[in-house]
Amino acid sequence: MIEENRRVLLGMSGGTDSSVAAMRLLEGGYEVTGITFRFYELNDSTEYLEDARSLAERLGIRHITYDARDVFRKQIIEYFVQEYMEGRTPVPCTLCNNCLKWPLLAKVADEMGIFYIATGHYVQKVELEGTYYITHAADPDKDQSFFLWGLKQDILRRILLPMGNITKVEARVWAAERGFQKVATKKDSIGVCFCPMDYRSFLKEWLARNGQLRSENVSCWSEMVRRGRFVDEKGNFIGWHEGYPFYTIGQRRGLGIHLNRPVFVKEIYPEKNEVVLSSLSALEKTEMQLKDWNLVNPQKILGYNDVIVKIRYRKQENHCTVTVTPDNLLHIQLHEPLTAIAAGQAAAFYRDGLLLGGGIIVNAR
Numbered sequence: 001m002i003e004e005n006r007r008v009l010l011g012m013s014g015g016t017d018s019s020v021a022a023m024r025l026l027e028g029g030y031e032v033t034g035i036t037f038r039f040y041e042l043n044d045s046t047e048y049l050e051d052a053r054s055l056a057e058r059l060g061i062r063h064i065t066y067d068a069r070d071v072f073r074k075q076i077i078e079y080f081v082q083e084y085m086e087g088r089t090p091v092p093c094t095l096c097n098n099c100l101k102w103p104l105l106a107k108v109a110d111e112m113g114i115f116y117i118a119t120g121h122y123v124q125k126v127e128l129e130g131t132y133y134i135t136h137a138a139d140p141d142k143d144q145s146f147f148l149w150g151l152k153q154d155i156l157r158r159i160l161l162p163m164g165n166i167t168k169v170e171a172r173v174w175a176a177e178r179g180f181q182k183v184a185t186k187k188d189s190i191g192v193c194f195c196p197m198d199y200r201s202f203l204k205e206w207l208a209r210n211g212q213l214r215s216e217n218v219s220c221w222s223e224m225v226r227r228g229r230f231v232d233e234k235g236n237f238i239g240w241h242e243g244y245p246f247y248t249i250g251q252r253r254g255l256g257i258h259l260n261r262p263v264f265v266k267e268i269y270p271e272k273n274e275v276v277l278s279s280l281s282a283l284e285k286t287e288m289q290l291k292d293w294n295l296v297n298p299q300k301i302l303g304y305n306d307v308i309v310k311i312r313y314r315k316q317e318n319h320c321t322v323t324v325t326p327d328n329l330l331h332i333q334l335h336e337p338l339t340a341i342a343a344g345q346a347a348a349f350y351r352d353g354l355l356l357g358g359g360i361i362v363n364a365r
């Protein structure tokens with residue numbers, strides 16, 4: 001095992017946050033190496049690489065590039081498409097952070113004999129009685145803790161988070177004051193890096209190019225995307241939809257049908273290419289089951305009734321009680337009903353401001 005040292009491997013995306021993170025680590029006395037992963041290049045643009053490289057050069061730190069495009073495509077993009085094709089709602093950023101970005105940082109750091117790993121994430125870390133936890137960022141608007149519930153102690157103990165205790169506005173000022181105008185004025189990235197805000201156009205294009213891929217038990221994907229029936233809860237026909245993968249549980253806008261009452265997507269049936277619409281109250285659920293879960297410290301969460309659960313980055317918090325089922329899923333008893341719970345999405349737990357874990361929603365009722 002690598003011993004603690006003052007060396008840190010920082011993920012540099014070329015954006016404002018990781019650039020300021022590099023400066024803050026340097027000023028904190030760390031010996032910084034920057035690494036830029038090639039995950040996905042929109043329109044084959046490598047400007048982000050150039051930006052990261054030239055910043056590293058100006059700061060006088062070592063910079064390396066790591067080509068992760070194949071693994072990103074398989075682990076993140078194909079998973080993303082497959083989830084929609086199977087009627088679920090994927091969480092690519094959560095998966096990328098927990099299963100790809102941080103583990104890759106740790107792996108490369110290990111190879112280089114570097115103890116610390118860092119990013120420009122807006123989260124903080126605390127140690128309590130020998131256990132490390134992620135906590136909220138000082139900037140509530142930027143808090144990214146929701147995405148990091150899957151990290152375990154082997155990673156948490158090595159993490160440095162230089163952006164956790166400042167706001168985004170302060171980060172821009174920090175860069176500007178030091179003469180890094182380009183860093184200070186870069187646009188914020190929004191949404192999923194490989195997909196435009198409307199995922200439907202991405203999906204259509206991807207399927208047109210790669211639709212011959214199959215799920216285990218279904219026919220060719222591209223053939224599965226075709227006009228289908230919107231039905232009510234009793235199965236009565238309401239109208240036509242453009243293909244079930246283009247809808248998500250809880251969706252109201254963009255259904256393309258006009259009734260004299262608000263309707264929401266309640267269920268998606270890929271095998272029948274059917275989408276069930278209902279009133280919002282029919283979407284209320286009080287229980288969920290999670291797979292692929294992680295609990296940072298089970299003793300701080302199991303059996304407590306003041307646990308907070310979040311199912312969306314910006315969604316309001318809800319109270320719950322968490323237990324482990326005999327078949328090793330997490331059972332979440334919600335104290336107030338939640339609407340728009342979709343299989344495939346993540347749920348993250350908090351208590352006393354600590355991120356205590358999370359998992360992937362299998363079902364809800």
Ligand SMILES: Nc1ncnc2c1ncn2[C@@H]1O[C@H](COP(=O)(O)OP(=O)(O)OP(=O)(O)O)[C@@H](O)[C@H]1O
Pocket residue numbers: 010011012013014015016017018019035036037038039101118119120121188189
């Ligand atoms: N391609 C990449 N290579 C290396 N590290 C990355 C890469 N993309 C993101 N990261 C790291 O993960 C952090 C969070 O990334 P994310 O895209 O969620 O945030 P961001 O707010 O856009 O960050 P930034 O302003 O640094 O681009 C970044 O600050 C950076 O440290």
